[in-house]
Amino acid sequence: MAETGAQTREEIRAVLETFSHTPRAHVQSFGCQLNFCDGEKYKGILQDLGYELTDIPEKADVILFNACAVRAHAESRVIGRLGALKAIKEKNPRLIVGLCGCMAEEAEVRALLKKSYPFVKLVLGAGAMERLPESLLAVYRGEKHYETLAFAGLPDEALPTVRESGFQASVPVMYGCNNFCTYCIVPYVRGRERSRRPEAIEQEVRGLIEQGYKEILLLGQNVNSYGRGLDEEISFPALLRRLDAIEGDYFIRFMSSHPKDATPELIDTMLQSKHIEHHLHLPVQCGSDRVLKEMNRHYTLERYLQTVDYARQQSPDFGFSSDLIVGFPTETDEDFEGTMRIIEYVKYDNLYTFIYSPRSGTKAAEMPFVSTQEQIAARMSRLLARQREISEDFNKRFLGKTVRFLAEKHDPETGLLLGKTREGLVLEAAGTPEDVGRLLHVTVTGVKNWALSGRLER
Template sequence: MPAPVTVSKEQLDKQFTYIDAVAGLIRDKRPRAYTHTFGCQQNEADTERIRGMLHEMGYEMTNNADEADFILFNTCAVREHAEDRAFGNIGALSHLKKRRPEVIIALCGCMAQQEKNVEKIKKSYPQVSLLFGTHALWRFPSLLYRVLTEKKRVFDIGGEDDIAEGLPVLRARGAKAWLSIMYGCNNFCTYCIVPYVRGRERSRRPEEIERELRELIAAGYKEITLLGQNVNSYGKDLGLNIDFAGLLRRLNAVPGDFWLRFMTSHPKDASPRLFDAMADCEKVAKQLHLPFQSGSNEILRRMNRHYTAESYRTLIQDARQKMPDITLSSDIIVGFPGETEQDFAQTLALVDEVRFDLLFTFLYSPRSGTPAASYEDPVTPEEKQRRFERLLRVQDEIVAERQAAYQGKRLRLLVDGMAKGPDYPYTARTEGNLLVCVCGDGIQTGEFIQAEIEKTTLRCLFARKL
C-alpha cells in the first residue's frame, strides 16, 4: 500500500495567502459566521478546522444563523435521516437569503461528496453559494475567495485522498478535544457509504499526532479522543513499523494528566496487542467501543464485516480478562436485508451474553450507492420495528443492572459541563465514559475529582464530590 500523500508546503502556503486575501476583503465589515455539524465526531473535527480558517480570515463566530453573514452546514450521509435534516435546514434558509441576498450559504461534508446531492443542490437550492466535498476541505479559503470576488456559485468535490497538516483550528472550549489520527476507510461494509465519500485509509504520521496532542494538553484539555473510521488499521499505510497499539504507547508517554479515548474500532483488526497496550497505559481510558452490528454470522457475511460472532466473543473475553473494569459499548443494526427471526435471536443472545454498558441501536437505512441497497428485503417495516423494541427492552434491563452496581462506589470523574437539575448541578464522565451528575463544594469544569455514587438511574449516575 503506498504511503499517504501530504499536501505540500507550497500548496498550504497558497491557502494561507487566500486567508489573507479574504481578510482584506471583509476587514471593514466585521462579519459573523455560523456553523452547524451533522453526523460523526470526524465531522466535528473537520468543522473545527473550518472555524479555524474563518477565524483567521476575520470572521466572528455566532450561534445565531439569522445574524450570520456566512452560514455553513457540515453534512452527514451515513443515514437518510441525516440527509433529510440537512436538506430541511438548507431549505429553511431560502427566506433568509431573499431577505439578505449578501448572506453566503455553504454546504460541505459527506453529502457534498455525492454527485446526486450536488445535482440536487444545483437545481433545487439556489440559496447555496458554496459546496465542497471532504477532499476539498483544505482548499476552503480559495473557494470562499472565489465566491466573494466572482459573485457566482462555486462547487468543488474534486481532490485526492491527501492529508493537510498545519491548518488553523478553532476548538470548542471545555475539557474535551478531538484528535484525528487517520482518515477514510478500506472496509466497504455493504451498508456503508463512508469509503465512497471519505476515500481510502490514510494515516497521519505519529510525530504530527504527538505534536497536536502536546498542544492540546498545553491548552488545558483533559480528555482527548483519537478519531478514525477504523483506528485499529492505523499505520498500515505508513511503512514505519508502527500500529495503533504502538501509537497508544507513544501518546501515553506524553507528560500531563489526561485521558485518551479512541473511536471507532473494527473487530476484524482488534487484537490482544491492542488490549495489552490499553491495559498497560494508565492514560488510556478503560473503555472500548467495538461495533458488532449483528450476532448472526450469515448477516455479518452479507455485511462484509470479516469476523464472526465467535471471534467477537473471544475479543471481548480477552479485553475483560486484561481489564476487568472495562466499559463496553457497541453498535447494532436491526433489520438488515434478509435478517430472519433466527438471525435476530442470535443478536439478542450475544447482547445478553456480553452485557454491554451502552448500545447504539439503529434500524437499517438503505443508502443509495451501496451494495446492500439492492439486496432483497422481505421483512416488513412493522416486524423490524418490533424487533428493534425487543432489543431495547433487553438492553435496558442490562443497563439498569450494570448501573445499579455502581451504587456506593468511589470513582475518579472528569467534570465537563453544567447539568439541568439544581441538586446535582454539574455533569461529569467516568473513565468508562458513563454520564454522571455531580454535586459538592468547589467543583470546576475541566478538573478531575473523586466522588461517591449516591444513586443510579438507567441513563445517569449521581455522585457527590469527596
Template sequence: MEAMTIRRKIRSYLEAMPHTPKACVQSFGCQLNFCDGEKYKGVLQDLGYQLTDIPEEADVILLNACAVRAHAESRIWGRIGSLKPIWEKNPNVIIGLCGCMAEEQEVRTLLRKSYPFVKLVLGSGAMESLPDHLLALFEGESHREAVEFGRLPDESLPTVRDSRFQASVPVMYGCNNFCTYCIVPYVRGRERSRTPNAIEAEVRELVASGYKEILLLGQNVNSYGKDLSEPMDFPDLLRRLDTIPGEYVIRFMSSHPKDATRELIDVMLASNHIEWHLHLPVQSGSNRVLQEMNRPYTIEQYLNLIAYARKQAPLFSFSSDLIVGFPTETEEDFQKTLDLIETVRYDNLYTFIYSPRPGTKAAALPQISTPETISERMQRLLAKQRELTEAYNARFLGKTCKVLVERQNEAGLLFGKNREGLHVELTGDAALIGKMVAVRIDGVKNWALQGTLESE
C-alpha cells in the same frame, strides 16, 4: 495564487464591509465531521470573520453535513431550504455545503439545479481550499465547487475548539472495509493515517493547554498506520501517547472487531491515561448476517476478545452499535443478537433501525421483515438492554472512580464520565466542569451511575 495573497485580498473585502463580518459553521453527523467543523471555524476566524451560532447574522454560513445516514441527510435538505429566506434578504450572503455529503455527485447536481442560493460546495477532502473559493465568490463568481478525494488535511490548518477541556484528534481518515450497508468508503475515500509525530505534537499541545479528554478519531482506528512509510500500529501509537505527562484521559473510536487485538487490550490495561472502555461495534449477533454485511469476524472471535479483557479487569467496559432489521435478518438471527447482548453485558448500546443507503450493496437486498416486525424487535432489544445494563452496572457500587465533569443540567446536576466511559451523575458546583474529580458510586439509574463527590 499564494495563500498569503488570497488571505490579504479576502481581508480587504472584509474590511470594506459596513459591519463586523461574521461566519456560522453548523456541523452534523459523526465526531469526525464535528472535528472538521472546528477546522472550518479556524480557517474562517483566521481570515477575519467573527464566529457566530446565529445564521441570520452571518455573512458566511457553512452546513458541514454527513452522508452516513439517509435519514439525517434528508433533514439536511430541509435545513438547506430553511436558509433560503436569509439569502432572499441578503443576496450577498455566502451559503455553503461541506462535509462528506458534498462528496456525493447526486447532491452536487441537485444543489446546482434546485438550490441556486448555495454558492459553495466543498467536499471534506477540499477543506483547505476554502479561502480560494471565498475569494472567487467575492470577485464575482456565482458558484464554486471542489471535491478532492483521499487527501489528508493540511496539518497547519487552524482549529477553533468547541470545548475548553475535551478535544478530538483525528488519527486517520477514510475506510477500506466496505460494509455492505455503509457509504463511508465512497464518500470519505480509502484509509490514510496522520503521522505519529503530528498526532503526538497535537496531543502534547492540548494536554499542555489543560485539555483533560483527548478523543482519538478514525473510521477504524485499529487499522491505523498500515499506510505509513514506516508502518506502526494503533497499540504502538497509544503506547507513545500514553507517555505524555499530565492529568488527562485518552478515549478513541471507532474500532472494527476484525482489527481489535489482545495487544490493544494489554496496552489499554497497562496505561496511565487510556480509558478502560472499548466501543466495539458488532452490528449483529448472527454470523450469517455479519457475512452479508461484509463484516469479516465471527461472534465467537468477538466474544473471545471480550472474555480476555474481562478476565484481567472485571470493570473493563464495552459498548457497541447494533443494527436491527438488516434486509435478510430473520427472527432466528435477531434472537442471536439478543443472546449476544445477554452474554456480553454491554455498558452502553447504540441501536439503529436499518435504513437503506442508496449506492450501497445492501440497499439492493429485498427486505424480508415488515416495519412492524422490525420496530417490535427494536423494542425487545431496548427492553432487554435496559434490564441488563442496570444490573451489570451495579458492579461499580461502592467503588471510587475518577470522573471528568462535563456539564450541568438546569436542575444543577453534574454529568461526567469515568475511566470506563460510563456516565456518572453527581451533585456539585458548576466550577467542577472540566475537572477530574474522585466520585464514590452509590447508585445506578438505567445506563448511568450516581455518585457522591469525594474530593477534587
C-alpha cells in the same frame, strides 16, 4: 503553494474590509464526531480570514453547513434547512451559503443543489477543507464555485482550529475507511484509509494537555487500523503507548474500533496505561454470522467474542459498548435471536441501536427485506427493554467503588454534575459549576438504567 494561500487570504481580507460591519460566519455541523471535528477546522479557517464567528445564521455573511452522508433522512433534513436559508439570502445578497463535509461529496446532492438551490454557491468535499479560502474568493469574484472530491490526502497539519470545549478535544488520527460494509456510504464519500504521522498527533496531543485539556478523543472511522500505509508503519496500540507517556492528568478515549483489528495487545495497552479508558466501543452490528457476512464485516462472532473474553479475563470490570443494527434486509427472527444472545453474553454497558434504513449507493440498499417493519420494530423494543435491564444489572459492579470522573456539565436547577468515568460510563453527582472540566474522584452510590450516580470525594 504557501505563497498562493497567503495571497488568497490577503485578497479575502481586502474584500472583507469593504464591509460596513464586522463580517461574520456561522458553521453548523451535523453527524459524527469526525464531522464536528472538521467543523472546528472550518471555524478556524474562517476566523483566520477575519470573520467573527456567530451562532446566529441571520447575522452571518457566510453560512456553512458541514453535513454527514451516513443517514438518508438526516440528509433530507439538511437539504430542508438549506432551503430555509433562501429567505436570509434574499435579505443579504452578499451572504455566501455553502455545503461542505461528506454530504458534499455526493454527485446526486451536488446535482440537486445546482438545480434547485442555486443560491448555495460553495460546495466543498470533506477532503478539501483547506480549499475553503480559494472557494470563498471565487464566489466573491462572482463565480459559481463547485469544489469537491479531494479525499485522497490528509488535511494540512497547520490548519487553524477553533475548539468548542476548553477541556475536551477531538483529535483525528486517520481518515477514510477500506472496509466497504454493505450498508455504509463512508468509503465512497471519505475515501480510503490514510493515517496522520504519529509525530504530528503526539505534538497536537502534547499541546492540548499543556493547555489543560482533560479528555483527548482520538478519532477515525476505523481507528484501530491506524498506521497502515505510513512510511514507517506503526500499530494503533503503539500510538496509544506513545500518547499515554505524555505527562499530565487526562483521559484518552478513542472511537470507532473495528472488531477485526481489536487485538490482545490493544486490551493490554489499555489496561496497563495511566490515561486510556478501560472501556472499548466495539460495534458488533448483528448477532448472526450469516448477516455479518452479508454486511461484509470481516469477522465472525467467535472472533468478536475472543476479544471480549480476553478483556474480561484480564479485568472482569472491563466495559464494552456497541452499535447494533436491527432489521438489516435479510435479518430473520432467528438471526435476531443471535443478537439477543450476544447482548446477554457481552453485557454491554451501553448500546447505540439503529433500525436499518437503506442508503442509496450501497449494496445493502439493493437487498429485499425478509421481515416487515412491524416485526423489526418489535425486535427493537425487545432489544431495548432487555438491554436496559442488563446495563443496570452489570453496572452495579461499580457500587461502592471510587472512580475517576470528568465533569462535563452542571445543571443549575438540580445542582448535579454530569460526565463520564474512565470506564466510559455516564455518571451524575452533586457539585458546583467550578467542577466542570475537572477530573474528580467519585464514589458510586447508585445505578439507574445505563447511568451511575455518585458522591464526590473532595
